[in-house]
Amino acid sequence: MTKALMWFRYDLRLHDNLALLAASDFDEVIPVFIYEKTNSAATASDWWLHYSLEALAESIKSCGGSLIIRQGNPQLIIEELMNTFQIDALFFNRSLLPKDVLLEQELVEKYSTKTTYVKCFDDRLLFYHHKIVTKNQTPYKVFSSYWKIAKLQYITFPQNKNSTFSKDTFDSLALDDLKLIDNHHWMKKFGAYWTPGEQQAIQKFEDFIEQDLASYNKLRDFPGKQGTSDISPYLAWGNISIRSMWYRVKRFIDEQPEHADAADSYLRQLAWRDFAYEQLAQFPDLDRIPVRKAFQHYPWAFNEDLFTAWKTGQTGYPLVDAGMRELWETGIIHNRVRMVVASFLVKHLRIPWQYGYDWFKETLVDFDTANNAMGWQWVTGSGIDAAPYFRVFNPTGQAQKFDSGAFYIKRWIPELKDVPLDVIHSPEKYVAAHQISYPQPIVDHATARKLALEGFEHIKKH
Template sequence: MARAQPVIVWFRDDLRLSDHPALHDAASRGAPVVGLYIRDDESRALMPPAVRPLGGATRWWLAQSLRALRKSCDAIGGTLVLRTGPAASVIATLARDINASAVFWNDIAQAPHRAVGRDVEAALATDGIASQIFAGDLLVDPKVIRNKDNRALRVFTPFWRRVQGLGDPPKPLPAPRKLTSVSGIASEAVDDWDLEPTRPDWAGGLRESWTPGEAAAHDRLKTFLDESISGYAGDRDRPDRDGTSRLSPHLRFGEISPRQVWHAARFAAAEHPRLAGDIDKFLSELGWREFCRHLLFDVPDLADRNLQEQFDAFPWKRNALFLKAWQRGLTGYPIVDAGMRELWRSGVMHNRVRMVVASFLVKHLLIDWRSGEEWFWDTLVDADAGSNPANWQWVAGSGADAAPYFRVFNPILQGEKFDPDGAYVRRWVPELARLPNDIIHQPWTATPIELASAGIELGTTYPAPIVDHKKGRERALAAYTKIRRKE
């Protein structure tokens, strides 16, 4: 009996075996399955708009995630092939070489990714090789949630209400128990892709903070729902507490799917009804990710263009010194500096603090939100093409469902409210650790004796504020009022 022709499964931002529709369908056919991941920098550059190149932190994560995926494939008899080059050419060549019957992949509902997919389909069709695309990136297809003008909804609450009104998404698919592979296929090595920093090796904090991969993602979800979900609605705003799920980078790389998170959370709510409110709040955060992705579906250049056109005339300031001080966590505002240092060390930042540091950059310093978005894109392990620019535009006031222009987060009050004992600041800004709680969020108000007792010399061991809060707020409001008058 002739051996069945193999099926290629093209992995992208779905580095998992469970709830992987393309892999599940390929495995169910009984034919050999070849997993393929492509490092495609050439197609990225050709798409209008282009697929964004990964930042430094996400490159590090990708390397670990690919190693974990290869190990998982090996454990069930499968194989993961790594190749470099334009996706259409690489896939068509491999398909011909192994006499593949078809190539399957999960859709990424973003314009540049779909453009690459169309090139792959065309190249395969030329050789008479079938291709099939599966939904696997979102809870709901973006074409389902539309307004009367057939556009994505621009306000989150009605959007999320519509998504919830559709009921539960399909149940997650199990991982294949066994795969049949094809031997003798050449593969590149992750180590040869230079994804990880070496000189200097700045990823020590990432290694200490994270374990990428599908198994770690599910462990994290289980631990969160078992141990941390109670009180989530309040604790999620406290950077001094371990009150968030820390699932965002796992979702970013598809090590766990949105519907796996959804169903696990719904099961936990059914088992423990008292947790329903916390779980609803947690799922709304999953909904915000969905909202941003649907927005990106309609606005592929979300990271470059103001959604509200009047912001094209906003009087942004160019100040390289202020931008560098913000990036390095040396603004003189402890909650801002703690957040920026947490980001550099661990590749993430607490969500509440993300809003504070973003507001500080665009409103206190009047620096273009795109400068902040670019820095986050390079330093976040969860840098997401939808959430990252959408969140920055939300804070700036230029985006969908944006924060009111007059909301200027007070970094002192934010620190005192959400880090009342200064634990978060003490962890990430250790030079302030010996200050009393009542002044740790505004060290410039300390007396000379208090500063000396804490071993602090303002302007030397810790900077004085680079901008006065009141003056910065007034300047921001004046700039926002000016562009609003032009509407």
């Protein structure tokens, strides 16, 4: 009887999971999830994790096994399990987080012995990590060049195999012991918007393909319309296989070639995620330190009151406030609005982007280290292939262009629901005249833009 330990990480699913496929060649698979944080407050991403684990445990149970849940240092826990249950092999998928590189190497070294076998896989992304490089073997710095090469790569076809999970009972924590959800906290609302887990991910993606993919390139920038897939939180915890998504979109192109442009633009967005992980590998401090070092000299002007107004959706700029309230209510913000709120924090308020990164880390159900860090550095202008520093999104202009009917604004800012369309994007005079309880703009756009640009002139000297 051979036994394999399957260490689940950011791959909480049974379908097309490379490590699990390999483990399934053994007579018995023992599944474990290890939660590493020990005493920090639960985040929106933890909420997602809780329900993803619940769904995974249920799926494993329906196959006759039971998911072991542990908390603490993975190395020690894996060692204990390997020894106690005389396990022959260890399988896991790489997390691709810089903090885990050493741990993963050590595990591979430790269990590559005469009596034990270990293998870790690149399962999280579409393209093999570090394989898409320039002629000089350096990473691409421009996404469009990266994508030109990336889209020609072969992507492993999705595979599925039944696993025989061990029927033994193991010492395990109860899911609630991890304290991933706080029912008295704001996250209780998320259940009204989301159902995490593998089956829901597959169904949601299928619905998107059937209903929205054909118009993705036309609608993806309009937050008041259902134009995007809303799949990011499922991807963050690996509820769905990225390869299966790729091939499903390819099949759509074969079946409906007239919508190939829309489908291609979707595949291109998926590749941004890979590009983000390449950046994280190249700059392990991507979430803290600007890639363009001159940005360390930017004259930031942190102000607690302005930061609070931003977090709570009280800036007096309707599109910014709608986005921040959507985030607080649902754990997500539409991508177009993410760019606008991020630009507002960094450029209008001159608050360091790391504050925004941390707030998103706490409140996004789709929090992803690489995407979040790349997103903030892109908006700031400090990253690779970033928005030019002199592009200061005008939140009013963005609202007029992308939410011209104010559907999104009215949805998230009920105070403005009766404000006429011709003034809703700059409602300051109207709300004052009608005594509507909505704040006046906390900064003047023209002045803020001027100060932001002066700050950028300052760093040019470095």
